[in-house]
Amino acid sequence: MATFDAISHTIRCDILSKTHVADNLAMRKEVSRTFTFPTKEMYDYATLATLGDDVYFEPSTKALEDHVAQITGKQAGLFLPSGTASNQIALRTHLMQPPYSVLCDQRSHINLYEAGGAAFHSGAALTAVIPSNGHHLTLEDVQQHIVLGNNNHNAPTAVIALENTLRGTIFPQDEIIAISDYAHSQGIKMHLDGARIWHVAAQTETPLKELCDPFDSVHPSVLVLAGPTAFIDKARWMRKLFGGGMRQTGILAASAAYALTYNFPLLPAVHALARRLEKGLEEIGVEVTSRAETCMLFYDPTSIGTTFDEIADRASDLPEPLILGDARLVVHIQTSESAVDDLLSIIRQLAEEKQATGFVKHAAKRPKVQSEMYAQRETKK
Numbered sequence: 001m002a003t004f005d006a007i008s009h010t011i012r013c014d015i016l017s018k019t020h021v022a023d024n025l026a027m028r029k030e031v032s033r034t035f036t037f038p039t040k041e042m043y044d045y046a047t048l049a050t051l052g053d054d055v056y057f058e059p060s061t062k063a064l065e066d067h068v069a070q071i072t073g074k075q076a077g078l079f080l081p082s083g084t085a086s087n088q089i090a091l092r093t094h095l096m097q098p099p100y101s102v103l104c105d106q107r108s109h110i111n112l113y114e115a116g117g118a119a120f121h122s123g124a125a126l127t128a129v130i131p132s133n134g135h136h137l138t139l140e141d142v143q144q145h146i147v148l149g150n151n152n153h154n155a156p157t158a159v160i161a162l163e164n165t166l167r168g169t170i171f172p173q174d175e176i177i178a179i180s181d182y183a184h185s186q187g188i189k190m191h192l193d194g195a196r197i198w199h200v201a202a203q204t205e206t207p208l209k210e211l212c213d214p215f216d217s218v219h220p221s222v223l224v225l226a227g228p229t230a231f232i233d234k235a236r237w238m239r240k241l242f243g244g245g246m247r248q249t250g251i252l253a254a255s256a257a258y259a260l261t262y263n264f265p266l267l268p269a270v271h272a273l274a275r276r277l278e279k280g281l282e283e284i285g286v287e288v289t290s291r292a293e294t295c296m297l298f299y300d301p302t303s304i305g306t307t308f309d310e311i312a313d314r315a316s317d318l319p320e321p322l323i324l325g326d327a328r329l330v331v332h333i334q335t336s337e338s339a340v341d342d343l344l345s346i347i348r349q350l351a352e353e354k355q356a357t358g359f360v361k362h363a364a365k366r367p368k369v370q371s372e373m374y375a376q377r378e379t380k381k
């Protein structure tokens with residue numbers, strides 16, 4: 001028979017590598033050009049959090065929930081482990097008994113990137129609408145696709161879920177209010193996926209509460225879902241049911257609180273850097289397909305005769321590599337000016353090489369910005 005010491009020996013676990021401190025420092029440098037990474041200051045602050053159990057209202061976590069509820073103008077908040085969990089639990093809590101549907105933008109996170117969660121968790125069909133103006137859903141789009149009435153062939157719309165920003169673009173607040181007034185007049189709930197609502201607040205200098213007022217429930221990232229007290233009480237029940245009732249969450253809540261205090265004020269500089277990247281791309285002749293209204297833009301390098309793969313290969317070969325995907329470029333608080341300069345020089349170099357082989361640049365199309373779309377709408381009226 002095995003001795004207790006032998007059993008203890010097999011159970012022992014040391015996950016810290018001998019080099020993890022140095023590895024973290026190296027990783028911090030590498031990823032900070034491309035991905036975000038907790039800074040030492042955030043980490044130090046996080047370790048000061050209380051060590052309570054969040055199934056029984058962990059104190060630091062409760063303080064974050066109350067704060068987020070207050071700044072979004074809602075009665076209560078609930079800590080959740082991820083943005084996806086927030087969206088899904090919000091839908092599950094709003095929705096009661098199928099048949100029903102959720103209307104959203106075709107490009108939204110809820111439609112494309114939550115593994116079909118609305119169908120799985122809530123039995124909800126999604127009405128995924130392509131905005132007619134190519135930028136954001138309008139009241140007319142909603143009215144055209146909403147499902148009302150008692151026809152039992154259809155799944156009536158029970159929730160409209162909007163995302164702001166969506167792909168870095170700002171949803172005009174007057175349009176949100178028009179959609180919300182209409183939805184509420186039909187007894188339909190409004191949910192905001194506000195993973196990037198901070199960027200809207202920073203860029204338009206609008207208080208969070210004003211941005212969130214048209215919605216019944218909001219998920220402004222920082223791991224908190226906010227809404228009316230009865231809704232949050234039910235969502236807490238759903239969180240338990242989904243297995244998302246976590247224990248010592250203070251360390252995560254404190255990281256989120258740190259981000260609100262110290263990182264939010266950095267956003268105007270982030271947006272300026274994204275615009276600088278956009279200007280640099282346009283000077284080279286690259287087509288920008290979705291403009292840098294906040295921290296991200298989308299581009300198409302075929303106008304200069306190159307491809308995403310060619311750019312990504314060169315970027316990964318830099319002495320300080322950049323990890324690139326395809327059309328989406330995101331700037332964040334840890335993106336350095338030199339990272340933007342490096343990317344622009346790679347693309348400039350590729351454009352020159354293509355020209356030397358006889359490639360003639362296409363005239364890059366320029367997507368309309370919001371003010372131009374509105375001018376067009378006014379003229380049509």
Ligand SMILES: Cc1ncc(COP(=O)(O)O)c(C=O)c1O
Binds near residue numbers: 083084085109193195
């Ligand atoms: C708009 C939006 N909503 C929701 C999420 C989901 O957040 P998480 O990755 O924490 O599940 C993301 C993640 O990137 C997002 O961009």
